[in-house]
Amino acid sequence: MTASASPVRRWFVPGDLNGFFGLVVDNLSILGFIAAALIGIFQFPAEVVFTRMFPGTALGVLVGNLIYTWMAHRLAAKTGRDDVTAMPLGLDAPTSIGMALLVLGPAFVGFKQAGLDEQAAANATWQLGMASLVVMGVLKLVLSFFGDAVTRAVPRAGLLGSIGGAALTLLGFLPLIETLRQPIVGFVTFGLLLYVLVAKGRLPVKLPGVLLAFIVGTALYYGLGLAGLGAPGFKVPEAVPLALTLPLPTLGWLDGLAYTVPYLPLLLPFGLLMVVGGINVSESARAAGDDYRTRDVLLAEAVSTLVAGVCGGVAQTTPYIGQPAYKHMGARKGYTLLTGVFIGVGGVLGYVSGLVQWLPVAVLAPIIVYVGLDITVQAFTETPRKHAIAVALGFLPSVAYLLTIKFGNPAWIAPDRFAGLYEGVDGHGLPDLATIVTLGNGFIITAMIWTTALVAMIDGRNGRAVVALLVGAVLTLFGIIHSVDPRGGIYLPWDVEGLRATILWQFAGAYAALAALLGALSLQKKP
Structure with missing residues (x-):
């Protein structure tokens, strides 16, 4: 008898190059949108974004991909297989964009309005970003031991519906406006992305579809701009000099912890979503072998995520759902190693910032719109048909938050009118603007509670619906949802006065009243 030779487990195979390009483009596009949103929309200092936020964020990508590469190597050694594909890891698109548009950008504006100069406001915002990652990282660390219990407590419609609403309104609509501010560039890029990602159309060159869309869009932007045919406001960006910026651990996140309190209704669902997503991704990889x-x-x-937060990062990492797709590309474990090193070293040396600086917002925004649409569709397709109306219900609080974002813009509504939104009544109930803002605050958790209660009613489990509604009443009392603080801050209910107190008790009472009614209905004899 002759012993069979064990397979040669190579670190790199040709398919790893395809996987590398795909994973790198995903991460660069998200970094690009973070920079574009903070610098372009909120006028955030570019130096802070590129030399403080990006190195730590990139380090998180490096650490996560190194761990997943090692896990793939260990699995291959254990099973004796040479076709094991590593889990792809990168920056999470919905929560990274949400951090830029809903947390970091508004916080920077708020710090400046509070009297801080630009540099001090930027530093405080950076500390908030670090602390936010630490909060989400700790939550994920704890929930990693109870992930299955979380998915049992909250139905899939509750998880996907709450995020689907945010995806459609905040990841779909807001970036769509940025896309169409450069109509030719943005529309062509968006159309090409839909052609390759949705219609699965053929391309004349063997390049990843997203990479080709970026190349075409960027060429259009600079070509039209240099020819004087682009949209107003075209300018060639200044080159970012290469510089060694080590993402060393810092205690700055401790100073930012107090700043996270008003944003906990956003940060906690962001972390919870990653736990549920990680469970789904694991199942997907298991199904692929x-x-x-x-x-x-x-x-x-x-x-x-914790490493990134402690070292200055502002965007959390997550395993991507496309592990089977990377497997079909022929990628194994080398592509995650290459991606981690490229992004991690690029954050330290600055060439990632240089690449991001040259990607126009009108080219980056369309991929975010696509991500938003894809998440919205998933919310319906991955839940039972009878729960579809609960998913749709979960979209409504995010619409209120979208309106709140625009109402808070001085170009839309005068600041003095927005500041007085909790003043006066018109005889028809609560003021419109106050109702919209109150509904929008804590919109993700609100959507989870609404959809969980409705799913329970649809399934004939009124007791579970009552529990969900009572949880909603308690969270309302403390401002975790339906905060009567325009900024969405939390508080003790007995510290609230005037019309704000009336609104607080009206909303909390609404949850309690419906819970009592459902509890009474559940006492009926079953036919």
């Missing part, structure tokens, strides 16, 4: 332990997958993303 690579049996990774779910807890290991969740712990790896929690650790990489």
Whole structure:
């Protein structure tokens, strides 16, 4: 008898190059939109974004991909297979964009309005970003041991519906406006992305579809701009000099912890979403033949998020859902190693910032619109048909938050009118503007509670619906949802006075009244 030779487990195969390009483009596009949103929309200092926020954020990508590469190597050694594909890890699109548009940008504006100069406001915002990652990382670390219990407590419609609403309104609508501010560039880029990603159309060149769309869009932007045919406001960006910026651990996140309190209704669902997503991704990889332990997958993303936060990062990492797709590309474990090193070293040396600086917002925004649409569709397709109306219900609070964002813009509504939104009544109930803002505050958790209660009613489980509504009443009392603080801050209910107190008790009473009614209805004899 002759012993069979064990397979040669190579670190790199040709398919890893395809996987590398795809994963790098995903991460660069998200970094690009963070920079474009903060610098272009909120006038955030570019130096802080590129030399403080990006190195730590990129380090999180490096750490996470190194862990996943090692996990793939370990699985291949354990099973004796040479076709094991590593879990792809990168920056999470919805929550990274949400951090830029809903947390960091508004916080920077708020700090300046509070009297801080630009540099001090930028530093405080950076500390808030670091602390936010630490908060989400700790939450993910704890929930990684209870992930299955979380998914049992909150129905899939509650999780996907709440995020689907945010995806449609905030990731879909807001970036669509940025797309069409450069109509030719943005529309062509968006159309090409839909052609390759949705219609699965053929291309004349063998390039990843997203990369080709970026090349075409960027060429259009600079070509039309230099020819004087582009939209107003065209300018060639200044080159970002290469510089060594080490993402060393810092205690700045401790100073930012107090700033996170008003944003907890956003940050906690962001972290929870990653835990649920990690569970789904693990199941997807298992179905493709690579049996990774779910807890290991969740712990790896929690650790990489914590490392990023402690070292200055502002965007959390997550395993991507496309592990089977990378497997079909022929990628194995080398592509995650290449991606981690490219992004991590690029954040330290500055060439990632240089690449991002040259990508126009009108080219980056369309991919975010696509991500928003894809998440919205998933909210319906991945839930039972009878729960579809609950998913749609979960979209409504995010519409209120979208209006709040625009109402808070002085170009839309005079600041003195917005400041007085909790003043006066018109005889028809609560003031319109106050109702919209109150509904929008804590919109993700609100949507989870609404959809959970409706799913329970649809399934004939009124007791569970009552529990969900009572939780909503308690959270309302403390401002975790339906905060009567225009900024969405939390408080003690007995510290609130005037019309704000009336609104607080009216909303909390609404949840309690419906819970009591459903509880009474559940006492009926079953036919």
